[in-house]
Amino acid sequence: MRLQLRGGEVTVRALIRHPMAIGGRLKSGVVIAAHFITEVTCTHNGTVVMRAHWGPGIAKNPYLSFVVGHASSGDELIIRWIDNIGESDEFKTKI
Amino acid sequence: MIESYEQSLAPPNSKRRRSILKGVVTGIVLWPAKWVRAFELSRPIVAFQRDQLDETLDALFADRTILPHDGINIIATDLAENGAVVPIKIEFSIDHVASVIILATENPIPLIAKFDFLARGTDFVATRIKLASSCDILVVVETQDGLYSSRKSIEVTIGGCSV
Numbered sequence: 001m002r003l004q005l006r007g008g009e010v011t012v013r014a015l016i017r018h019p020m021a022i023g024g025r026l027k028s029g030v031v032i033a034a035h036f037i038t039e040v041t042c043t044h045n046g047t048v049v050m051r052a053h054w055g056p057g058i059a060k061n062p063y064l065s066f067v068v069g070h071a072s073s074g075d076e077l078i079i080r081w082i083d084n085i086g087e088s089d090e091f092k093t094k095i
Numbered sequence: 096m097i098e099s100y101e102q103s104l105a106p107p108n109s110k111r112r113r114s115i116l117k118g119v120v121t122g123i124v125l126w127p128a129k130w131v132r133a134f135e136l137s138r139p140i141v142a143f144q145r146d147q148l149d150e151t152l153d154a155l156f157a158d159r160t161i162l163p164h165d166g167i168n169i170i171a172t173d174l175a176e177n178g179a180v181v182p183i184k185i186e187f188s189i190d191h192v193a194s195v196i197i198l199a200t201e202n203p204i205p206l207i208a209k210f211d212f213l214a215r216g217t218d219f220v221a222t223r224i225k226l227a228s229s230c231d232i233l234v235v236v237e238t239q240d241g242l243y244s245s246r247k248s249i250e251v252t253i254g255g256c257s258v
Binding site for chain 1: 138139143179180181182184199202204206207208209210211212213214215216217218219220221222223224225255256
């Protein structure tokens with residue numbers, strides 16, 4: 001996760017390592033289970049400012065960028081994700 | 096720790112009863128707020144199950160009208176060689192944007208993502224999406240005033256529908 005503070009707002013750029021598998025059957029007959037992130041949230045000083053609902057249409061190793069307003073140096077920013085099989089992770093940083 | 100006068104006088108049973116009562120009252124007070132929140136921010140489960148664009152839009156917005164808007168700018172390549180990774184950036188010059196919904200007309204699941212913005216501030220959202228074949232990207236922006244949309248057609252050389 002990279003943050004760029006400019007004029008009271010911070011541009012968030014996050015890269016998440018995840019297979020984002022649609023799921024289905026390969027030509028060889030092997031069945032691959034669906035495995036994709038369903039929800040991503042961004043929390044700014046304890047308040048959820050962005051919540052994204054994703055389907056398998058988001059590309060592998062998802063990239064996400066947006067702006068969080070009313071930000072200043074020292075604020076805490078957390079990005080959390082959860083996927084369809086219950087795995088989750090979070091990135092915590094100070095601006 | 097010093098217990099309060101009232102608590103120290105009450106027999107243990109009554110203390111337990113009081114704590115249960117307190118829990119029930121708190122539950123009743125908090126319940127409507129929690130319910131409203133869950134309702135507003137829940138995942139559009141039905142829309143993610145639809146395989147046709149019009150059915151998806153119906154599941155998301157029912158019969159609300161969607162107006163085309165010049166203030167939504169979809170920045171993406173015209174020709175995507177690899178449909179598995181198509182960078183897309185959506186800029187909007189609209190006030191009080193609550194949600195941004197990205198759809199691809201020809202994908203097996205047309206709904207790609209829904210971004211809810213719970214605080215003001217952002218004027219764009221960027222990500223990378225999968226496209227099954229050449230299609231239109233439809234972006235719907237939801238504000239408190241209504242729904243606005245913009246389209247962009249993208250040609251895809253190799254579809255991104257790998258398992």
